[in-house]
Amino acid sequence: MKKFSIGTLVIMCLTFVFPLNAQVVATTPDSKVTYNPSDLIPTDPNVKTGTLSNGLTYYIQNNPKPENKVELRLVINAGSILEDEDQLGLAHFMEHMCFNGTKNFKKNELVDYLQSIGVKFGAHLNAYTSFDETVYILPIPSDDPEKLEKGFQIIEDWAHNALLTDEEIDNERGVVLEEYRLGKGADERMMQEYLPKMMHGSMYAERLPIGTKENLETFKYESLKRFYKDWYRPDLMAVIAVGDIDVSVLEEKIKSHFGHIKNPKNPKPRPSFDLPNHKETFVAIESDKEAPFSNVQLMFKDKVNSKPDVTYADYRKSMVENLFSQMINNRLDEIRNGDNPPFVYGFTYYGGTYARTKNAFQSSAMTSPTGQLDALKTLLVENQRVLQHGFFEGEFNRAKKDIIANMERAFKDRDKMESNRIVGRYVSNFLEQNPIPSMDWRFDFMNAQLPTITLDEVNALIKSYIKEDNRVIILTGPEKDDLEQVKEAEVLELLDSVNAMDLKPYEDKAVASSLMTKMPSKGSIADYKTDETLGTTTLLLSNGATVTYKKTDFKNDEILFDAFSYGGTSLYTDEDYKATSNANGGLTEAGVNGFDKIELGKMMSGKIANVRLSIGTYSEGLSGNTTPKDLETLFQLTHLHFTALNKDENAFKSFADKQKAFLGNLLSSPQFYFQDQLSEFIYGKNPRYTGFPTAEDMDNADYNLAYEKYKERFADAGDFHFYFVGNIDETKFVELCETYLASLPSTKSNESYNVSDFRPLTGSHKKIIEKGEDPKSSVRITYHGPTDYSEKEAHALKSLAEVLSIKLIEKLREEEGGVYGAGANASISNMPYDWFRFNISFPCGPENVDKLITATMKEVDLLVKEGPTEKDLEKVKKAQILDYKEDLKTNRFWLGQLKNADYLKKDAHNILKFEDAVNSLTVADLHDAAKKYLTQGYITGIHNPEK
Incomplete structure (x- = not known):
């Protein structure tokens, strides 16, 4: 199944079908290359791939950017789609359990160790579970053999050494239920209603990865252990290692850590789940009192199952598809920027669905609560306009130029690609067999094939895209007394009326070739x-x-x-x-x-x-x-x-x-309302x-x-x-x-800015805001007020917040099981006036608000009384230095630092002194900051559901 983002013109998977007995000869600057359409797309020679005797697949690549770092991924070809009825939500629950005790890293030891070497939980260390896969993400320093060895031991433990004790399973229920709670709301309620139509007749309509509250609360330990035993096995796994280290070292690590893992004696077949065809047009019109936005979705699902791109012909076809998407989205953007726009944004593309086996021609738009039918009509009309008249040479040539420009940019930066941007290609190759040719090959192929693609080829696609069966239309938006909801009959009538329209062709007006109509008088x-x-x-x-x-x-x-x-x-x-x-x-x-x-x-x-x-x-x-x-x-x-x-x-x-x-x-x-009221x-x-x-x-x-x-x-x-x-x-x-x-106008005004006399509310206050029907609360605790700016003190306060974030995760999540996430952040600014702020926030259940605030303030009080531990400060310092060393090699970092140094009237040379500043931080510095800034009273904002 092809998956790509609209507007992503770096063409990761480009294809086109033409007669398989044809040959296309293309001239590149250095040689004449012959492309045979039936030839297989070559794998990038920079990546070493292999399969161990137990079936585990691996991908290894040496990549020097960033320095001294390797990105590790453990990919499991199993997700929620494989759950039995007693396992709803357990693919995702299993992901959580891999962080809660393994053979070599007992409860909390894994996260504690990684933090000690500068790897942040959430920001760096992470994982995700989808319908068909589970992926574990671990960046690790590669300049220390011991750290590298521990990194591989961690992903090996994830693969087959999770302890899954009854006690820890029960402890984690609260955390996962909090994540479940976070996902509740208008969007989730509406999705539950329209998903059975979008994914009609398939398991994808019944296996949302988060599962059900009932099962998460009551599942038996054996159900989780059975999922782990059945699906976490070498023949369904890939290990990916890309980074600044020799390939031979990485390959040896993979073989030694994963070669001995055995598959079950009688492994369960790993089924593929189809998305059945249907003759009906399914219309889902869903509304909710808490929905902030109105959206329209239109899907024409393919009748046949998708196949991976494997040949040159496949790759060329995606180039044709990409040109189509580029042109129709250019038209939609013109409509969006014209008079009386029917939508806030709208886009169309051909690509994957939730089901691996099925692609679809899809359109989507965000509109006003009263504009859903107009938005849908616009999407349908523009599809129909292409069907009747096709695209035209001017827009075709512009789309080609855009594709070439973006591919050239990617090609020129091919040796400067960060490792975390490379690994995704190998994940998708393992899971969905998406091709992984080199950037050189892609660039050469594009230059050779793009000129041979004709407008007729692109225009022909629409006939295979649009159909009257396998069609789904979804409207979602607010429910209000004064808002009349769209009716299904109106949608079906609109479909018929658009099909009967005799539309005018798109009018492509000529444009000037130069931005400047008159060159300015040069300065000096x-x-x-x-x-x-x-x-x-x-x-x-x-x-x-x-x-x-x-x-x-x-x-x-x-x-x-x-x-x-x-x-x-x-x-x-x-x-x-x-x-x-x-x-x-x-x-x-x-x-x-x-x-x-x-x-x-x-x-x-x-x-x-x-x-x-x-x-x-x-x-x-x-x-x-x-x-x-x-x-x-x-x-x-x-x-x-x-x-x-x-x-x-x-x-x-x-x-x-x-x-x-x-x-x-x-x-x-409720979330936006809380922000507004607070x-x-x-x-x-x-x-x-x-x-x-x-x-x-x-x-x-x-x-x-x-x-x-x-x-x-x-x-x-x-x-x-x-x-x-x-x-x-x-x-x-x-x-x-x-x-x-230098030619721009100048009046020598040398202006500054005015500073208002107003200052935000400070001191001790409490504001409770009630909104929403879901049992969801959130807490924000704000310390802020005037101070005298000190760069060292600002760094200490920021670091204190990072320490508190570690403690809150340990206390509120791991010990209490009361939150999915919690954190603190802080700063001291000198513009427009000297002011400090220290914010703490977390979501939770309404029944736990008071208890968790009390637990939070105990952690704050401990920092005030005793300061942080040396161990926790070292974790923060290691993470800051790792991030800093990586940032130093990015243009974005330097641009921001140089500008802000002048804007805030600071010494830009401090950019290069940051590591020294980090190393000089002491427990006493943070303790002093805690005593100074966390004892002045705070504002507590609480969002609760309506009673």
Whole structure:
């Protein structure tokens, strides 16, 4: 079964069927390559694959990014679909039990050990269970033989050494039931109703991985042990190891740890579960009082079972399918950005369903509560338009350009791919036989085959996609007294009416070939300085603007960009702020330089360059990303966002309509309602407090005023600081700065920002908010208030929160079994004023709120009285250093650190001193922070269901 994301044009599995006796000869820059359609797709030579005598499959690859790290995966070809009636939810429960006692790691020892070497539970160490598989995720340091050995011992224990004691099974019931509780809500209730129609006649409609509350509470120990015995066996397992270590070492580890595991004497057959065909069109119209969003789904399921891509012909067919998806989604995006948009977003693709064996042509859209039929009609009409008239050459060529651009980017960065982005391909190869050719092969194949694909081939697909049987339509949304629900008869009538329509062809208007209609008058570099320690260069431009850039080799085809100027909405009056706060997000919806968003999208075909404009509370800015090849386009877009941002009432109305559709029923969700009410309790006395925006707020948003304020904020580029990090050609870069940035207008305003007299509510307070029918509660405990900023103290407080997170998981989850997750976070900021915050949060059952708050505060009190243990502090320090070393080799980290150092008026050189700062942290530092900041009173926010 092919699974791919819409818009993911790095073409992990591309295919097309053409006569098997044909040969396609393609010329590449170095040689003439002959592709025989019946040839098998070659496996990437960089990965070593093998099968042990017991049937276990393995994949090994040496990959140096990131350094000194290996990604391990234990993949079990078994999930909830294999559960017996007495095992509902136990595939997932088994995943939990692998963390709760194995032969070599007793209860809590496994997580404790991994934390001691810097591996975080949840953030790094994790697992997931689906219908057909269970996957365990373990990143491990590879520069220490002992740690590597322990890592392999852990995944071996998961494979066959889980203890499954009665006591620990019972202890874990509470944790899994809390996860079950978390999943309850409007979406889950509606899914329970429509899944039997979506997956009609199959086990997939009856085996949601979380299981049932009744079975989780009462299942017998033997039921879980039987699942483990039946399905955790070598012939259903794969071990994947990708990282910065020699392949021979990894292969020896796999053989020594897994070669001796035996299969059961009489193994149960591992069945495959089909999704039966049906002649009917199934319509599911589900509503819920707590549903915040309205959605439409449309499925045309294949009649025949899917097969894995194995030949060149298969691979080429997916290229055709990808072109189809690209083009129809471009059309839907145009509709979304046009007048009176029928949906907030909409997309269409051909790909996998919950069932491994069945693909489907699928469309989905988010719309307003009253717009479901309009959204469905739009999706159906656009499918029908393609059926009647097909796509056209202009959109076909643009789609090809986009595919080529994205594939080129992936190809250029093939030696800079992180290990955790590689392992997924091998997981899907083992589970679903998806091909794993090398990036070189994919790139060559694309260059050879893409030019041979004709528009007729793409247009022909729609005839196999659309059908009147195996069709499912699902509408989900809010239930309200004043909202008339769509009826099934209306949906069926709409289907017939669209089929009978005689539609006009898509109109593909020509667009300009250049963003800039007039080149700006070039400025100059007034001064520059280099910082050898940071590896940065800073340019002072003739208009006063500053540019800091850092040339890196972290990625071959990536340049990231950010820019800011102080001021933002803090310089607006209270009245102007409220009038424009909901309009600022729509400023860029009209496009630039006379080109609307649709035209810009077409003009940008084959280019990778994005610029985002924002006006924040204390600054305005731009950010974006590009490739070395498209760097000039990024500069042009930046220049135009300063000088030629369009103003278009219709474009803003389209934005506002989508926002209203998105926001219209948001506060019916208990979770969103809690956030809104608690925020109002803490911040509501701020004269600028607006809360969650409503549809009425969007109607009252003043676009004209927002645009005038935008012009004020971006009238002076001279006080902007621009940042670029990536693979920069310095000669070309400096010239582009002179042309597009130094030429921007400057008024020498040198503005700062205003600081309001308002401060949030502090001290000891309690707010209980009741909303929702599910027995779900959540707790937020907030310490915050004024302080004197200290960088060392800020680091200590943040680290204290990380220690508390460890203790809360140990206490609330492992000991009490009362939560699925819990955590704390903290910071001290020096902008706009010195202020600290320390937040604790966890979800739980209403009956456990008081007990768990008491348990939480005991942990806090212990930190205040005694401080953290040396052991817990070492765990935090190890994790911080591991993350830091990895971050140091990423463009995103450097961009953020360089910008924030200036924005917050800090010394950028501290970027390189972080490891020393971590190592210098002491128990006393954290203890002092606890005594200072966790003794000043706190605000308790509690969300409970309605009584």
